[in-house]
Amino acid sequence: xxxxxxxxxxxxxxxxxxxxxxxxxxxxxxxxxxxxxxxxxxxxxxxxxxxxxxxxxxxxxxxxxxxxxxxxxxxxxxxxxxxxxxxxxxxxxxxxxxxxxxxxxxxxxxxxxxxxxxxxxxxxxxxxxxxxxxxxxxxxxxxxxxxxxxxxxxxxxxxxxxxxxxxxxxxxxxxxxxxxxxxxxxxxxxxxxxxxxxxxxxxxxxxxxxxxxxxxxxxxxxxxxxxxxxxxxxxxxxxxxxxxxxxxxxxxxxxxxxxxxxxxxxxxxxxxxxxxxxxxxxxxxxxxxxxxxxxxxxxxxxxxxxxxxxxxxxxxxxxxxxxxxxxxxxxxxxxxxxxxxxxxxxxxxxxxxxxxxxxxxxxxxxxxxxxxxxxxxxxxxxxxxxxxxxxxxxxxx
Amino acid sequence: xxxxxxxxxxxxxxxxxxxxxxxxxxxxxxxxxxxxxxxxxxxxxxxxxxxxxxxxxxxxxxxxxxxxxxxxxxxxxxxxxxxxxxxxxxxxxxxxxxxxxxxxxxxxxxxxxxxxxxxxxxxxxxxxxxxxxxxxxxxxxxxxxxxxxxxxxxxxxxxxxxxxxxxxxxxxxxxxxxxxxxxxxxxxxxxxxxxxxxxxxxxxxxxxxxxxxxxxxxxxxxxxxxxxxxxxxxxxxxxxxxxxxxxxxxxxxxxxxxxxxxxxxxxxxxxxxxxxxxxxxxxxxxxxxxxxxxxxxxxxxxxxxxxxxxxxxxxxxxxxxxxxxxxxxxxxxxxxxxxxxxxxxx
Numbered sequence: 002x003x004x005x006x007x008x009x010x011x012x013x014x015x016x017x018x019x020x021x022x023x024x025x026x027x028x029x030x031x032x033x034x035x036x037x038x039x040x041x042x043x044x045x046x047x048x049x050x051x052x053x054x055x056x057x058x059x060x061x062x063x064x065x066x067x068x069x070x071x072x073x074x075x076x077x078x079x080x081x082x083x084x085x086x087x088x089x090x091x092x093x094x095x096x097x098x099x100x101x102x103x104x105x106x107x108x109x110x111x112x113x114x115x116x117x118x119x120x121x122x123x124x125x126x127x128x129x130x131x132x133x134x135x136x137x138x139x140x141x142x143x144x145x146x147x148x149x150x151x152x153x154x155x156x157x158x159x160x161x162x163x164x165x166x167x168x169x170x171x172x173x174x175x176x177x178x179x180x181x182x183x184x185x186x187x188x189x190x191x192x193x194x195x196x197x198x199x200x201x202x203x204x205x206x207x208x209x210x211x212x213x214x215x216x217x218x219x220x221x222x223x224x225x226x227x228x229x230x231x232x233x234x235x236x237x238x239x240x241x242x243x244x245x246x247x248x249x250x251x252x253x254x255x256x257x258x259x260x261x262x263x264x265x266x267x268x269x270x271x272x273x274x275x276x277x278x279x280x281x282x283x284x285x286x287x288x289x290x291x292x293x294x295x296x297x298x299x300x301x302x303x304x305x306x307x308x309x310x311x312x313x314x315x316x317x318x319x320x321x322x323x324x325x326x327x328x329x330x331x332x333x334x335x336x337x338x339x340x341x342x343x344x345x346x347x348x349x350x351x352x353x354x355x356x357x358x359x360x361x362x363x364x365x366x367x368x369x370x371x372x373x374x375x376x377x378x379x380x381x382x383x384x385x386x387x388x389x390x391x392x393x394x395x396x397x398x
Numbered sequence: 399x400x401x402x403x404x405x406x407x408x409x410x411x412x413x414x415x416x417x418x419x420x421x422x423x424x425x426x427x428x429x430x431x432x433x434x435x436x437x438x439x440x441x442x443x444x445x446x447x448x449x450x451x452x453x454x455x456x457x458x459x460x461x462x463x464x465x466x467x468x469x470x471x472x473x474x475x476x477x478x479x480x481x482x483x484x485x486x487x488x489x490x491x492x493x494x495x496x497x498x499x500x501x502x503x504x505x506x507x508x509x510x511x512x513x514x515x516x517x518x519x520x521x522x523x524x525x526x527x528x529x530x531x532x533x534x535x536x537x538x539x540x541x542x543x544x545x546x547x548x549x550x551x552x553x554x555x556x557x558x559x560x561x562x563x564x565x566x567x568x569x570x571x572x573x574x575x576x577x578x579x580x581x582x583x584x585x586x587x588x589x590x591x592x593x594x595x596x597x598x599x600x601x602x603x604x605x606x607x608x609x610x611x612x613x614x615x616x617x618x619x620x621x622x623x624x625x626x627x628x629x630x631x632x633x634x635x636x637x638x639x640x641x642x643x644x645x646x647x648x649x650x651x652x653x654x655x656x657x658x659x660x661x662x663x664x665x666x667x668x669x670x671x672x673x674x675x676x677x678x679x680x681x682x683x684x685x686x687x688x689x690x691x692x693x694x695x696x697x698x699x700x701x702x703x704x705x706x707x708x709x710x711x712x713x714x715x716x717x718x719x720x721x722x723x724x725x726x727x728x729x730x731x732x733x734x735x736x737x738x739x740x741x742x743x744x
Contacts, residue, residue: 325458326504329420332454346441348425348459396503 013381013388015338017221017313017374018168018198023264024223024375030267031225034260042257043246052259059259059266066269067215067232068206075231075252076262080197080218083231084111084162086242086253087193087214091160092119092132093240100159101133103187105145105174106357109195110342111216112162113353132159139357143172143305147182154186161192165208166199169341169354169370170305171314173199180211191237197221197229201272201374202280202311213237217269219261223375224268228261275375283373284312286382290371291315293386298393304355304368315371318360322367322396325349330392331369336385338371399423399447399455401440404512404555406447406574407563411554412510413451420506421448421455424497426464426488427585447572458500460492467491469585473599479647480723481626484583485539485693490675494540494547501550508552515540515737516556517548524548526677526737528729531559538693541727541740542675593624605652607633610645611661622652627721628662645719663716667691667726669709669741676739680704681728687738688729689713691720697729709741 034055040048042056057071064071077083092100102116118124120134135153138146145163154161161183166173176194183192193214196205200217209215215232219225233239233252245254288307295301300320310316319327324340328349331338341352355365371385399405399421412419423444441457448455468487475482493511501509514529515537524545529535543551555563567575582588586595596602600623607617617634619625625647633642633656643662646655656662674680681687683705688697699714711726720726720743730736 323500325456326500329454329456329504332456333420343457344425345438346423346425347445347457349457395505398503 010335011380011384012335013337013384014376015336015371015373015381015385017201017377018171018370018372019339020220020226021201021223021374022376023225024268024271026271027224027264027267031260031264034263038259040259042259043248052257056257056259056262059262062266063230063262063269066206066273067217067230068210069215069232070235072250073232073234075233075249076257076265077229077231077253078255078258079227079229080109080195080216080221081111081229082242083216083218083229084109084193084195085115086231086239087162087191087216088112088115088119088160089126089129089242090239090252091191091193091214091237092129094238095159097157097159099131099133099157101135101153101155101157102160102162103135103137103150103153103158103190104162105139105150105164106136107139107143107145107167107169107172107354108162108164109168109197112164112193112195116162133157137163141359142309143167143170143354143358144309145174145179147175147178150179151182151186154183154190156187156189158187158190161187161190163192163194164198165194165196165203165205166311167354168198169352170316170358171198171310171372172305173203173309173311176208177211199311200269202276202283202313204273204276214239217265219265219268222265222268222272225261225264228258228265230265279375280312283375283377286377286379287313287315287371287373289379290373290382290385291317293382294389297386297390304358304360313373313377315373317369317371318364318367319369319393320364320367322393324366324369326396327369327389327392330395331385331388334384334388334392336388338369338385340369399444400512400580401437401443401447401574401577402512402580403564403567403572403574403577404514405444406512406572407558407566408510408512408552408554409447409453410451410566410570410572412552413453419451419453419510421445421451421453422497423455423457424464424492425457425459426461426468426492428461443574443577447574450570450572458497460496463496464488464492464585472583473596475723476596476623477600477649479622479625479649481721482723483539483693483725484585486542486725489539490542494543494551498547498550508550510552510554512555513540513553514556514560515553517551517553523678527556528735528737529553529556533694534560536693537729537735537737538690538695538725538727541677541725541737543677543737544675545678548677593621596623597621603649603652605647605654607654607656609636609642610655610657616642616656619654622647622649622654625654628719643719662719664713664719665716666710666712667720668744669711669726670744671707671709673725673742674704674709674739675741677737681738686731687711688731688734690727690729691717691724691743697734699731700728702728708744711741 040052042052064074119132121130137150163179191213194212195216197218213234217230219228304316340349344350445455472484513536514534516527518525528537602621605622629644640658642656681702689700690697700711703710724743727740728738
């Protein structure tokens with residue numbers, strides 16, 4: 002047994018981009034499937050039919066909330082699996098000798114890593130490494146450069162992946178404009194968007210309408226971890242990564258996680274129902290936090306223009322401060338923040354997002370990401386303001 | 399916390415003593431490696447121990463600093479046919495410099511490690527002593543520490559034997575209790591070896607082996623950069639059947655000089671002037687001390703010469719040659735457990 006990890010003092014959670022707690026409505030919706038409604042949705046008896054009905058209820062609800070048809074919704078084991086399925090699934094279905102994959106420079110590792118592997122780079126899988134990877138630059142504000150995207154495109158492109166909003170700095174990407182460029186210059190390409198980070202705040206049905214493949218993750222919406230969706234629009238060529246019983250219309254085998262699917266549907270429903278007022282509330286809190294830090298700590302800059310980022314994101318750099326040290330002090334003060342992504346060891350990785358935006362070295366290592374969401378309160382913001390001011394002052398002393 | 403048993407128990411002892419502790423693991427190396435500072439499995443072990451102790455755990459990425467202060471100089475030293483000690487340079491520049499500065503900035507009173515050595519305070523001054531387990535003593539690799547660092551360094555396991563350390567870890571149910579000691583250089587994988595590692599960063603060049611007395615060519619090596627002064631392996635025997643030792647390596651001429659044991663023995667070792675480091679003030683010229691020239695080398699009486707521009711130590715009895723680049727730790731003659739300071743062989 003380990004002692005409990007939660008500290009005794011006040012706790013302020015500023016890592017909603019990493020994960021959020023399960024919504025009470027979600028836990029309630031899932032509970033029966035961890036108890037007496039345990040059937041395998043692939044069977045034919047009454048318990049199996051009951052599970053299948055719940056699964057299809059969830060699928061229809063998710064489809065409707067995402068502006069997709071039920072048959073286009075593929076349940077997966079999470080956002081990372083959905084991204085991998087998009088990259089390798091499209092590549093495996095492509096007839097070309099040497100297809101190209103195009104993605105923005107600020108994609109999540111769940112897109113970049115499979116794309117690199119598919120192009121024969123790190124982690125290459127023999128037989129699935131015949132692609133060419135072209136990376137489209139972003140500008141200094143963290144938004145994809147549509148001219149650069151256009152230059153990457155051509156008849157050989159099988160897949161284009163442009164995220165709906167970036168997970169680190171929070172910038173919302175012009176997906177509709179990107180889609181127009183893709184349709185014009187690479188009409189044969191499938192367009193994928195990772196909407197994991199955007200989903201809590203944006204209307205994915207509208208914002209990702211132009212995409213052929215859309216990745217979502219349940220746990221960022223207050224659903225369970227380990228459940229995701231890949232929307233695969235009718236007619237998009239895709240081969241599976243996981244073979245077996247042929248579930249999900251042969252696109253993702255494996256016994257259905259009915260509880261996960263039901264939880265995801267409930268989470269998306271709640272999230273969509275409260276999106277507008279929650280977005281406004283969270284943005285106001287985020288503004289108080291960001292403005293408070295900018296005005297009270299000299300040498301603080303915002304990594305991306307406020308009007309371009311998601312309502313919950315405050316990505317700030319504190320000149321002369323090492324993020325690793327600041328995060329320790331914030332943690333000691335009960336403020337849970339982060340700095341982009343961690344590598345396998347748990348160390349903070351040098352940010353490829355900041356680097357793509359022209360920010361490197363010590364400057365990049367002074368960044369901390371505060372992400373707010375459903376649980377955020379005025380008290381949290383006060384605590385973070387006080388703790389961050391004190392910590393930066395100490396570290397600069 | 400490296401993920402080894404010593405730093406695990408160091409953390410445990412501090413927690414048991416009531417200190418407010420956080421665990422830190424350094425990510426020093428991004429390349430392939432089996433152990434030490436770098437592997438994910440070791441970081442996982444350190445994190446798990448921290449969980450069991452109920453303390454926070456953080457991973458600090460000092461890999462850029464490690465590359466600049468340890469790896470690059472290591473490669474450059476080999477290119478110049480010197481034999482560096484990267485663990486000592488890591489302690490000097492990373493653990494007891496960058497990490498200590500970080501701990502101080504964050505407001506911690508001290509930095510603790512799992513080294514087998516002891517720090518004692520007497521009348522406001524700090525002494526650095528050998529660990530109580532003679533076989534595991536690591537005071538040699540800390541012999542460059544001075545008062546400023548020692549004032550903020552805690553070495554909890556130095557008062558225990560290795561068996562006691564393992565027993566303590568086992569008693570707490572820590573998964574590191576039975577882990578083997580780390581060996582060798584942490585950034586060189588055992589499957590790769592020094593040759594593989596250096597071969598990618600240097601062009602290893604073959605050289606001639608020449609008898610230092612006669613000048614006769616007596617053999618060849620395939621990489622002069624991998625030859626160490628004092629080495630016997632691969633140097634063969636003289637006509638009388640006695641083993642030959644390397645006494646000098648000239649990388650520019652690609653020449654390795656060898657001699658028999660008697661001729662190879664030395665009495666005096668010059669030290670790099672700016673490498674001298676003192677625990678609590680320098681030894682005077684002509685002062686007597688005890689020198690140790692490797693991590694577990696046999697201590698030998700010596701005299702410190704420090705009056706000129708070229709400091710040196712002079713041994714009382716002839717010694718095997720000391721490779722340039724090796725650290726020589728000096729201990730007090732009247733208290734052989736007490737580190738006085740150190741220098742690097744010129």
